[in-house]
Amino acid sequence: MGILRKISRLGVRSKKDSKDIASKVAEVSMYTRHIRAPLMPLRQRPSGEVVERYSIMDPWSIAYIVLSEETGEYVYFVDEVPLTEEEVRIYRRIVDFLMWEAGELGEGEDPRDFISREARKAVELFRLRMGRTPTVSWSKILYYIEREIAGFGPINPLMLDPNLEDISCNGVGVPIYVYHRKYESMPTNIVFQTQEDLDSYVVKLAHMSGKHISVAFPILDASLPGGHRLAATFMKEVSQKGSTFTIRKFREDPITIVDMIGFATLSPLVAAYLWMAIEHKRTILIMGVTGSGKTTLLNSVLNLIKPNYKIVTIEDTPEIRLPTSNWVQLVSRPSYAAGESRAGEITLYDLVRLSLRYRPDIIVVGEVRGAEAYVLFQSIATGHGGATTIHAESIDAAIKRLTSPPMNIPESYIPLINIALMVERVNVRDKEGKTRATRRVTKIWEIKEDGTPIQIGRWSPSKDIHELSVMDSYILKRISSSAEVDLKYIHEEIYRRARVFEWLQLKNIRNYRDIASIIYRYYRSPSSILERAEAELSVVAIGREEAGGSVYGERQQ
Template identity: 45%
Template sequence: MMIEDISCDGVNIPLYIWHRKYESIPTNIVFQTAKELDSFVLRLAYLCRRHVSIAQPMLDASLPDGSRINLTFSDEVTRKGSTFSIRKFNRDPMTIIDLINYKTISAEMAAYFWYAIENRVSILVSGGIAAGKTTTLNCMSMFIKPDLKIVSIEDTPELNLPHQNWIPAVTRTHFGLGTDSSDITLFDLLQSSLRQRPDYIIVGEVRGSEAYTLFQAISTGHLGMSTIHGESVDAVVYRLESEPMNIPRTLIAGIDIITIQKKVVSRGQSCRKMISTTEIVGLDPRSKEILTNEVYKWNTETDSFDFTGRSYLVEKISAKNGIPLEEANKEIKKRKIMLESMAKKNIRNYEEVSDIVRRYYENPEVVYRELKEIE
């Protein structure tokens, strides 16, 4: 899917699309009267089974195909008239192979995440606006073992997982004036999810009081994944500690990996890169500083991802599983070879990738030989 966003900024202004390669492009479509645009926005709200009016002129919702939409009605809050912005839903979800082919991450990094997630880690995917955080989160989630129970919590449904034992939960805002319905927030859904005994809790984005509940759950043994806005590990930690999240460092240290993803210009082209992958090693008992270890770093000069030489997390996993570190590294290398083979042959379909991951958990040697033979 090359077109990512469609937006209208008001009357007598061309609709704009955001193209994956060419970025912002004006179209030849223009709403020439306020009545025409207002009518179209009301129709969009109707398709979402929601209501927008002079009394309630703003709306965040989802279209029937899963696309995210933001609407404003008339000139109550937007002076140029009604507006809409549609973030298109990809019917064919991107997979980890797409991220490798787009050079967002390397095959070695993908193998590292696969091995880490198999061994039950908690991950924060962070970055700026439109950095592809949710896409990366969804791709990583495919590595969760098929038998584990997952509860995902989002404002608008974007995650698409292959797991049967998955409960996708979505927030709800009240339907309008004079109704008895109430808001159901991320915080409400997160508290409810803890009573469902999930192995993994996936929150689309943490930004409020629900973050404290998620980090408490992680500290008590649940596994968590989420996205957060922040363009460095320090910025992420600062944001977690600040209002309205107020998470103490003792809980932040429960996260295993923080990734930083950015939209950058590399070799004249706009693209997304995971510029840093950092492990949270622990908390210094004296200084209370969070101890980190950067495992992978994007090299801007060579457009490659450099391994920094040591993974404390892989060392910890090998010690926990009672296997030599060399064996753990060998396993990661095998998965790297498999992923490279899949990328080379463009085995990137959502169902194909999830099936290979599932079968590898059941019979790794057979699947490894299959993929090695098609190189």
């Protein structure tokens, strides 16, 4: 007998029928034994002070940040309203119904939107068929159906929390860890209790990314729906504690240059300096360790590009987001062949070579690690602008990496790097004396024609300000010479643009498309934007004193 016939038999025909929902559910239990109940977070909240509480999906999931009395560390506690036994049985039946009776996916329709729509229809159908059910919360059942089928299952609340950057599972019986923008790394109350549950979940993540993971191919690097970056291992082939995964979340609303000014990652003057540099196709290299914010900084700087420039970006995993339509986004592809064969593989090297055929104004490589660096530097030498990131802890370490295998950049090419930035995770002390972790652009170098790096900017840890010697900039002098523009005008223009950034921060104009719109209008009519900015800044105190009496924290000579 089909599932629809079973559902029709659950129609309320009498008062007696409406009193015994549990017996009706049992009639179709044979169809739903294989469907698992949703995995739930641990219910016992750790003892300690609740530092912060906010809703993730009201009223079904709430996040608590607890300062644990036992360990003295912050704990991210997810409070999800659990399903009752009766609701679990109904949940299983609806999921089974969706598996067999859901409609067809429309052309171009988002699969998650399709699943959510079909789930709502199924829940409404079951609700009508089962009649009055005062002990059943249908909206709660719908929440869990969408969480498990259209969402990310047990970690769905973590994926929905915009305050989280990374989600990491280190094995069975180990709490999932998250990296919070405010509280940094901390454990959660979400734990995979069995190897089977964790293995199944890693396979689900692989399927969501359109990739394959198995004992034969136990390592996965892929992109999840929404652009989130996934790295995973399967079973105990390469990780002693069994399957593992890490998700680096991609924000739908990316961090912009105005956000970074607000976070004090950089100053308005540094932002204006970078704007001037990238406008004149100067090459920018961003350095830092893993998780320091290199790609975030790169993405925010690229949003300052002139509107008529053509951009080609090349990445392993698509993370860059730009507001312009004159943008070609290229992504590498791993080999589809088994064993040591590299059949079908498309590397960053292949894509950088291909990008030259597109006649780009600026070529961006998400991160240089191998032979693609050589082709990138060759393209820069022919007049293209460029920007990229590299894992390095200093300018000397970056140059050594670039000139050593597998990149093998000739030392004569090093001066093609015009500007190098170091971004780091640092600890700063607030007005109350509390230490917090944050990110700062800590050093800025310019590379002279003989390959010598000259530091022109730094972050002062004691004052928590950025100091930039605009007047000593070698690159600005070269821009002045090549554009045949008076150097004094360029210096003044940088300060004017710094005022624009202060105004954008004051007005909280932080969306990347809104910022791009202001920049485009600035190119058309700089005086109108400046007049508006100065008028609104003049009536509001900036609220921040810079070092040495300089408005922008410029180092006094």
